Amino acid sequence: MALLEVRNVTLHFRGLTALADVRFSVEQGSIHAIIGPNGAGKTSMLNCVSGVYRPQRGAILLDGKDVSGLAPSARTRLGVARTFQNIALFKGMTVLDNLLIGRHVHQRTDVLMGGLYWGPGQREEIAERRRVEEVIDFLEIQHVRHQTVGTLAYGLQKRVELARALALEPKLLLLDEPMAGMNAEEKEDMARFILDVNEERGTTVLMIEHDMGVVMDLSHRITVLNFGERIADGTPDEVRAEPAVQAAYLGEPTTSAWGKA
Known part of the structure; x- marks a missing residue:
């Protein structure tokens, strides 16, 4: 059962298209990652989900309710919480x-x-x-x-x-690069806590993260963006094997960057 549904979301900033007809769903109780090269639209997507940005087209559903027109504070009351790429304490x-x-x-x-x-x-x-x-x-x-x-x-x-x-006490926890700038030990601790949040507290997690080893180890499902478009969506193994994803990251099909030899 999907806790979050993103339906054909399109977001423009004047002449720039940040997101183009993006769709995916996040299952209740899962860890779902959004990945992609720099400028792919990942944070823009998280901002649409949290209500910071309002897309020109498409819909965002939380627990089956269309929240596209709700302010961030209203979405927070419905159970959406987030962290930021740059610490906002x-x-x-x-x-x-x-x-x-x-x-x-x-x-x-x-x-x-x-x-x-x-x-x-x-x-x-x-x-x-x-x-x-x-x-x-x-x-x-x-x-x-x-x-x-x-x-x-x-x-x-x-x-x-x-x-x-x-x-x-969120239903949906949005994490924007939770391990950015951390050393190896700090990353290991944060990865453990994210797993505990999901498994012990039952919190659904939607995460942006650049460390592919962490993404592949933690995620149940992954959505890949490139230039604002969804180019892949599936399990870690499915995404790892997708030629379009390999090309977007590396310019050629290879598995060396995905946390496996």
């Missing part, structure tokens, strides 16, 4: 405060009741902190919960951004 705030901000869509206490701390406001804050602490434990960042985000190493900041997205 509040660098001057602590890890804990960044995650609590991620709980904003679940808060029900209004301004008046929130001001009465000894009542609904207190109970809600305790419940929100409990959920945030669960995410902190899950991603093993207990030791930095009270540190200012801007003082953390890059790999930890990427993990905190993932934690903030998970604090939203």
